[in-house]
Amino acid sequence: MKIHIPFYMILLTTCSIMLADEPLTGDAVAEMAEQAAYYAGKDGKSDVHMVITDANGQERIREFRVLRLNGEDNKQMFFVYFNEPADVREMAYLVHKQGGGAEDDRWLWLPAISKVNRIAPGDKRTSFVGSDFVYEDISGRSLNEDQHELLPGEAEYYVIRNTPKDLSKVDFASYDVWVRKDNFLPVKAEYVDEEGKVVRRVTADKIEVIDGIPTVTQSTVEDLRRESKTVNTFRNVAYNIGLNERLFSERYLKRPPREATR
Amino acid sequence: MKNRVHGYNLSQIGLKFPLWVMLGVLFMTIGFATRFPAVTFDNNPENMLADDEPVRLRHEEVKEQFALYDFVVVGVVNEGPEGVWNPETLQRVDHLTQQLLSLRQENGKPVVDDFDLQLAPQGKRAQLLAAAFKQNPERLFQADGSSAIIKEELIAPSVVDTLHQLESGMLDIRFLMQNVPQTQAEADALFAEAIGNPLYRNTMVSEDRKALGIYIPLSEKTYSYNVSTLVEALTAEWPEEDQVYITGLPVAEDTFGVEMLVQMATSAPLAGVMIFLLLLFFFKRPTLIVAPMVVAIVSVICTMGLLIGLGYDVHIMSSMIAIFLMPIAVADSVHILSEFYDTWPQIREKRATIEKVMNHLFMPMLFTSLTTMAGFASLALTPIPPVKVFGMHVAFGVGLAWILSVVMIPAYIMLFVSEKSLNSKSQPKQNASGKHHDVLGSFLKRLGSISVNHYKSVLGVMVILLGFAFWGISKIQVNDNPVLWFTPSHRIRESDRVLNGHFGGTYTAYLTLAASAKDAHPSPATEMTLVYPELTTGPQENTWSAWREWARAEDDQSQQQWDPLLDILDRLDIDTLTGSTLTDAITRSGALPEKIKAQALAMVSASEDLRGEDLWGEMQDQIDQALGFRWENAVTQVQAEAEAPAFKRPDVLAWVEKLQDSLSSGPSVGKSTSVVDALKKTSYELQRDGNDEDFDLYYQSPASVQAAGQFYIQLSQMKKKDSLYHLVTPDYEQANLWLQLRSGDNQKMQDAVNEVESFVAENPPPIDLKIDWAGLTYINVVWQEKMVGGMLEALAGSFVVVVVMMIVLFRSVIFGVLSMLPLLLTISLTYGLIGWVGKDYDMPVAVLSSLTLGMSIDFAIHFLQRARELVRQQGSWQEVWPHMFAEPAKAISRNAIVIAVGFTPLLLAPLMPYKTVGFLLATIMFVSWLATLVLLASLLSAFQGFLFKSNSKETSS
Numbered sequence A: 001m002k003i004h005i006p007f008y009m010i011l012l013t014t015c016s017i018m019l020a021d022e023p024l025t026g027d028a029v030a031e032m033a034e035q036a037a038y039y040a041g042k043d044g045k046s047d048v049h050m051v052i053t054d055a056n057g058q059e060r061i062r063e064f065r066v067l068r069l070n071g072e073d074n075k076q077m078f079f080v081y082f083n084e085p086a087d088v089r090e091m092a093y094l095v096h097k098q099g100g101g102a103e104d105d106r107w108l109w110l111p112a113i114s115k116v117n118r119i120a121p122g123d124k125r126t127s128f129v130g131s132d133f134v135y136e137d138i139s140g141r142s143l144n145e146d147q148h149e150l151l152p153g154e155a156e157y158y159v160i161r162n163t164p165k166d167l168s169k170v171d172f173a174s175y176d177v178w179v180r181k182d183n184f185l186p187v188k189a190e191y192v193d194e195e196g197k198v199v200r201r202v203t204a205d206k207i208e209v210i211d212g213i214p215t216v217t218q219s220t221v222e223d224l225r226r227e228s229k230t231v232n233t234f235r236n237v238a239y240n241i242g243l244n245e246r247l248f249s250e251r252y253l254k255r256p257p258r259e260a261t262r
Numbered sequence B: 001m002k003n004r005v006h007g008y009n010l011s012q013i014g015l016k017f018p019l020w021v022m023l024g025v026l027f028m029t030i031g032f033a034t035r036f037p038a039v040t041f042d043n044n045p046e047n048m049l050a051d052d053e054p055v056r057l058r059h060e061e062v063k064e065q066f067a068l069y070d071f072v073v074v075g076v077v078n079e080g081p082e083g084v085w086n087p088e089t090l091q092r093v094d095h096l097t098q099q100l101l102s103l104r105q106e107n108g109k110p111v112v113d114d115f116d117l118q119l120a121p122q123g124k125r126a127q128l129l130a131a132a133f134k135q136n137p138e139r140l141f142q143a144d145g146s147s148a149i150i151k152e153e154l155i156a157p158s159v160v161d162t163l164h165q166l167e168s169g170m171l172d173i174r175f176l177m178q179n180v181p182q183t184q185a186e187a188d189a190l191f192a193e194a195i196g197n198p199l200y201r202n203t204m205v206s207e208d209r210k211a212l213g214i215y216i217p218l219s220e221k222t223y224s225y226n227v228s229t230l231v232e233a234l235t236a237e238w239p240e241e242d243q244v245y246i247t248g249l250p251v252a253e254d255t256f257g258v259e260m261l262v263q264m265a266t267s268a269p270l271a272g273v274m275i276f277l278l279l280l281f282f283f284k285r286p287t288l289i290v291a292p293m294v295v296a297i298v299s300v301i302c303t304m305g306l307l308i309g310l311g312y313d314v315h316i317m318s319s320m321i322a323i324f325l326m327p328i329a330v331a332d333s334v335h336i337l338s339e340f341y342d343t344w345p346q347i348r349e350k351r352a353t354i355e356k357v358m359n360h361l362f363m364p365m366l367f368t369s370l371t372t373m374a375g376f377a378s379l380a381l382t383p384i385p386p387v388k389v390f391g392m393h394v395a396f397g398v399g400l401a402w403i404l405s406v407v408m409i410p411a412y413i414m415l416f417v418s419e420k421s422l423n424s425k426s427q428p429k430q431n432a433s434g435k436h437h438d439v440l441g442s443f444l445k446r447l448g449s450i451s452v453n454h455y456k457s458v459l460g461v462m463v464i465l466l467g468f469a470f471w472g473i474s475k476i477q478v479n480d481n482p483v484l485w486f487t488p489s490h491r492i493r494e495s496d497r498v499l500n501g502h503f504g505g506t507y508t509a510y511l512t513l514a515a516s517a518k519d520a521h522p523s524p525a526t527e528m529t530l531v532y533p534e535l536t537t538g539p540q541e542n543t544w545s546a547w548r549e550w551a552r553a554e555d556d557q558s559q560q561q562w563d564p565l566l567d568i569l570d571r572l573d574i575d576t577l578t579g580s581t582l583t584d585a586i587t588r589s590g591a592l593p594e595k596i597k598a599q600a601l602a603m604v605s606a607s608e609d610l611r612g613e614d615l616w617g618e619m620q621d622q623i624d625q626a627l628g629f630r631w632e633n634a635v636t637q638v639q640a641e642a643e644a645p646a647f648k649r650p651d652v653l654a655w656v657e658k659l660q661d662s663l664s665s666g667p668s669v670g671k672s673t674s675v676v677d678a679l680k681k682t683s684y685e686l687q688r689d690g691n692d693e694d695f696d697l698y699y700q701s702p703a704s705v706q707a708a709g710q711f712y713i714q715l716s717q718m719k720k721k722d723s724l725y726h727l728v729t730p731d732y733e734q735a736n737l738w739l740q741l742r743s744g745d746n747q748k749m750q751d752a753v754n755e756v757e758s759f760v761a762e763n764p765p766p767i768d769l770k771i772d773w774a775g776l777t778y779i780n781v782v783w784q785e786k787m788v789g790g791m792l793e794a795l796a797g798s799f800v801v802v803v804v805m806m807i808v809l810f811r812s813v814i815f816g817v818l819s820m821l822p823l824l825l826t827i828s829l830t831y832g833l834i835g836w837v838g839k840d841y842d843m844p845v846a847v848l849s850s851l852t853l854g855m856s857i858d859f860a861i862h863f864l865q866r867a868r869e870l871v872r873q874q875g876s877w878q879e880v881w882p883h884m885f886a887e888p889a890k891a892i893s894r895n896a897i898v899i900a901v902g903f904t905p906l907l908l909a910p911l912m913p914y915k916t917v918g919f920l921l922a923t924i925m926f927v928s929w930l931a932t933l934v935l936l937a938s939l940l941s942a943f944q945g946f947l948f949k950s951n952s953k954e955t956s957s
Helices: A012-021 A026-038 A135-139 B002-016 B018-033 B054-065 B087-101 B124-132 B184-195 B221-235 B249-283 B286-309 B318-347 B350-381 B385-416 B419-453 B455-474 B491-502 B524-531 B544-571 B579-588 B594-606 B612-627 B631-643 B650-665 B675-687 B694-698 B705-716 B721-727 B746-762 B776-810 B813-837 B843-874 B877-884 B887-908 B912-942 B944-956
Strands: A043-053 A059-070 A076-084 A092-097 A105-110 A115-119 A146-151 A157-164 A174-180 A186-192 A198-210 A213-223 A228-239 B070-077 B104-106 B109-111 B161-165 B171-175 B211-218 B243-247 B507-515 B669-673 B734-741 B769-774
Touching: A026 A146, A026 A157, A026 A174, A026 A186, A115 B171, A115 B675, A198 A228, B002 B018, B002 B350, B002 B385, B018 B286, B018 B385, B054 B734, B054 B769, B054 B776, B070 B087, B070 B221, B070 B249, B070 B491, B087 B184, B087 B211, B087 B221, B124 B249, B161 B675, B211 B221, B211 B491, B221 B243, B221 B249, B243 B249, B243 B491, B249 B286, B249 B318, B249 B491, B249 B776, B249 B887, B286 B318, B286 B385, B318 B350, B318 B385, B318 B887, B350 B385, B350 B776, B350 B843, B385 B776, B419 B455, B419 B877, B419 B887, B419 B912, B455 B813, B455 B912, B507 B746, B507 B776, B524 B544, B524 B631, B544 B579, B544 B594, B544 B612, B544 B631, B579 B594, B579 B612, B594 B612, B631 B705, B650 B669, B650 B675, B650 B705, B650 B734, B650 B746, B675 B694, B675 B705, B675 B721, B705 B721, B721 B734, B734 B746, B746 B769, B746 B776, B769 B776, B776 B813, B776 B843, B813 B843, B813 B912, B813 B944, B843 B877, B843 B887, B843 B912, B877 B887, B877 B912, B877 B944, B887 B912, B912 B944
Parallel strands: none
Antiparallel strands: A043 A059, A043 A228, A059 A076, A076 A092, A092 A105, A105 A115, A146 A157, A157 A174, A174 A186, A186 A198, A198 A213, A213 A228, B070 B211, B070 B243, B104 B109, B161 B171, B507 B734, B507 B769, B669 B734
16 A cells, blocks of 8 residues: 555544554554555546656656545546547557455556457556656555554654565565555655665655545656656546446447546 | 998997997887786777767667666576476576575675685686786776676566466466476476566577576676676586576677686787797807897887877787787888898808898898888778777887887897807808708799799789689678687577577677657647538647546436436335336436436336346446447547657557568577567467467557557566666667577678668568667678778879889889889788688778788888899899899798798687687788789899889989
C-alpha cells in the first residue's frame, strides 16, 4: 500500500476509536492507509492529468477518467478511459480487483483495431501507460504481499517498513511509507534497493477535502534510477455518485456510459 | 665550404668537451625519463578524430537521445542437435545473466553471486605488465561505484521482455525466459517464441538454433576488455559443447589497445637487439657499436618523455614511436662509423679521422635527417590528432638523433674507444669482413656495371615496372576493419567469424531519421470541413480544444434526450425487468420527449421475448445505436491525424518498412531493427486469433495513426519500457534503425550508406526526413575518409618540402628533381604491390606513405652527393661509377639493411598493423635501395653529358 492514486477514504471516526483503544500494529496502519488511499467512498470518479518527464526533459501527456466502485471484501471494479493523447482516445481498461491477494481480471479495449484483449495475470510492476507509475500503484498492492513493520514514528506520521515476502517479483528490497496520523492518507513512499539506496519515491503533493473525504489531488512518482518522473493531477473528483455495478462490463469498455463522458 | 665549418664546429664540441657532452646527454635523458611515471594510455580509435568532430558529436547525441550503449557481444554456441536450446545450456545462460546482474563491489573488489572471482593478473610477467601499463582487470565500476554494466539494458533471454498471446487468448507480458525450461519440449517452445520475435531474431537468437547472443551494455566502451575478461572467467568451467565467443567492435578496439601495449613492450627491445646484432656483424667492435645504440635509446627515451611530459596519451600510433625511431636513429651513426672505420687506417689518429669523416658526411647527414623529419612532420597536416602527435614527435626524435650523432658520437669515440683497440682490431676485422664485403662488393659491382652499361634496358624495365605499379595503384581498395587488426587465429577473429556466421551481424551502425520542423498545421476548422464537408457549425474559437468543447456540447445535447430512458433503466430492478414493466415506465415518463418515447417503445416491443439482464443489455445496445455518431470522437480523430508526429503516421512507418526490406535484401546489412518491427509484432499479438492467415493479416505496420498510437502505448508498458525509446524518441518525431553488419569492413559500412542513399533517391519519404548516421562502425568510415585525404595532403606537402630541400642542397633544380626519382619509383612500386596483392589501404599503410618519402630519399642524397663530389674530383661519370659502387654503395646498402632488419621484429607481432608496417618498411627499404643504385646510376649514365656539364659550369663560376 502506498499513496498512489487515492480514490478513496475511510471514516476518520473508525480510526480514532482504534487509536484510543490500543497501540497500532504495522498491519493495522497499513490496512487503514490502504482503505484511505484506495477505497474512499462507495464509488468515485476522477479525471487524471498525467505529465511524464523523462531524463532528457521531454514531456508526454496522458489524460484519462477513472470510474470506481467498491465491492465486498476489498473487491473493487474500475474503468480507465483515455482521452489524451488524441490517438488513444476511447482506449479503455476494465479491472475487476478480487481483493485478498487473488489475481485481478483485466481487459483492454483498443478502438483502433476494435478489439477487446484480456490481459493475463502477471507482473504488476510494469509501467502504467509508459509512466513512472506501475500498475500496482494504480490498483493497489495487496497487503498480503509484504510484511508491515511500524517504525519509530514521527510526530505527524506513522512510518511503516514494508518488506516483500517474495523478492523475486519486485524491483526493490523494501519500501517505507509515511502515513498521516490524522487521516491515514499515505503521503510518501520510498523504495530502496538491496544497498539501501532510495530508487523510487512516490509523494502526495496536494491534499484537498472533497465531499468530506481527504483526497490527494496531486501526486508525483520519481524514478531515481532513470531520472524520470510523473506527476498526476486529479480533477473533477467526486464520491458516492451512484455507479451501477452493471456498468463494469465489457460492453462499456467499447462504449463508455454517460457517467464516463460527462 | 661554409657549411663544412658548421659541421666541423658542432663536432668540435664533442671532440673538445667529450666528458661534458656525455654528462649532458646523461642528464637530459634522466630529465626526460622522469616524465615516464605520468604516462596515460588511450586505446580508443574514436580518438583518431578530434573530440569536437561532427560525427563524434552526432554519435554521442544519438546515444543520449535513444539511450544507447556500446555493447560487448557474448555468443554461446552449441553445435549439438538441439543447439543452445536445451535445458542445460539455457540454465547456464540464465546463470551467467544473473551473475552479470549481480556484479558489485565489496571491499573494493568485484564480486558476483556463486562464484569466486579472480581477475587480478597471475604470474610475475603479467603483473609487471599490468602495473607498467596501468591495466587493472578489476576496473569494472564507474566513479560512483556502480557497475560498468548497464544492468537494466542487458540483452539476454532471461531479461528481455515479450508481448505474447497465450493459448487462452490472453495477452501476456513477461520476460522471454521467465523460467528456465526444464524439458526439451519447453526449450523448443521457447525457441519458437524467441525466433518469432523480430526484435530478437538474428540478434539474440540464431535461426539455426546453434547460437545465442548476450549483449552487455557498458557505461563506457573502455570497460569492454575487462568485461570480456570477466565473462571469460565466469564461463571458464563451462563444458566443451557450450563454446563462448566474445566480440563486438568495442572489445576488438579495447583488446587491441591492451595487446598493443604488450607489443610495444616486446617489439621495441627486440628491434634494439636486432640492430645491435647487425651492427656487430658489420663492425665487429662491441665498444664501437654501443655508441649508435646509445643514440637510439636516448632519442627514444627523450621523445617518449617529451610526449608524456606534454600531456599526450600513448595511442596506437604513438606506441610505434620507439620502433620507428630506433632504426632511423642509428642510420647517421652507422654512416659515421662506416666512414670512420674506412678512414682510420689512412690517418690513425682519432680526432683527425673524425674531422675528416665529419667534413664528408655533415651535409648529407643534415639533409637526410631534415628530409626524414619533413616526412614525419608532414603528418601534422593530417586531420587526425594521434597521427599529428606521432609525426611531430618522431620528427623531434630524428632531429635529436642527428644532433646526438654529430656531437655525441665523436665525444664517445674520444672517450671510450682506445686507438690501440682500433689498431689491433682493424687488421683481423678487415679480413673477417673482407669476405662479406666481397660478396656484397662484387654484387654491387655487377649491379653497377649493369646499370651503367645497359642503362637503356634498365630504364625501359623501370618504365614498364612503373606502368604496372600505376595499374596496381588503381586497384587499391581503401578499407579498414579493427577486427582485422588481429591475426586470423586470434580469439577475436575467431569469435567474429563464428558469431557473424550465426547472427545478423555484430557490427553496429545507427541510421537515424528525424522529421524536419513542421509547417504550420492547417486550422482545425479546415481539417474538420475536409473530413466532414456537410459541417456548417462549429466553435467560435478555431482551436482543437474549442472544437472538443463544442463537440462535447453537441454530444450532450443528443444524449440528454435519451437520459430519462437511461435513468429509468438505472432505476428499475434489473433482475425482474420485463417488457411490460419497461413499457409502463416509459409511457409514464414525463421527461422523455415524444419522439424519443416512440422510439423507446418500439425498441421494447422489438425485444419482447427478452427479460431481466438480457433485456436491460439489449436496451442499452439499442440506445447506443440510436445515439450513434459522437462528435467528440470525430473531432479527436481528425485532430489525431492532423497532429500526428512523423512516426505515428502509417505512410512514414510503411516507408521505413520498405527501407528495411530493401536493406535486408542488399549485401551489406545482415539485419535491421526499427520501431516498425516492434509495432508489427504488437499488432500481431494483439489481433491474432488462432487462424492460419493471422500472420499475413495482422503482422503489418499500423494502418492508422490511432493504431500506431495505441500500439505504442502497449510497447511503453512492457517490462522493459525503455526498450521502445531506443528505437523512437518519446515525441515520435525521430526514429533510430539499428543496423547489424556482418563485417566491420569500412567498405561494407560505406556500401550500407550508399544503399540507403540510393533507396531514398528512388523512394523519397512521404515527409521531409533528415537522415543521419552514428555508431562505431560508421565513425570508422569517417576517420578513414579523413585519413586518406589527409595522407594525400601530407604526402604532397612533404613532397614539396623535400624537393625544395633537395634543390637547395644540390644547388641545382635538375639534381633536386633527380634525387626524387628513386623514391617516386619506390612509393609507386610499393603501393602498386599493395594494389596487386589486394591488401587493403588501411591506417598503417596510409601512415607509411608520407614517411616513406622522408626515409627513402636518404639513399639518393648520399649517392648523388658522393657522385657529384667524385665527378668534380675525377672528371667524368664513366670514371667515377666503379668507385660509387664500392664504398658509397656499401654504406648505403648497410644502412638499408639495418633499417629493414630493424623493423623485422614487427613481423612477429600478433597484431596485423605492426606486421604490415614491418613488412612494408622492409620492402620499402629494399626497393628504395635498389631503385637508388640502379635508377640513379642508369640516369646518370644516360644523361651524364647534360648533368655534369652543368655541374662543371657551376663549379667554375
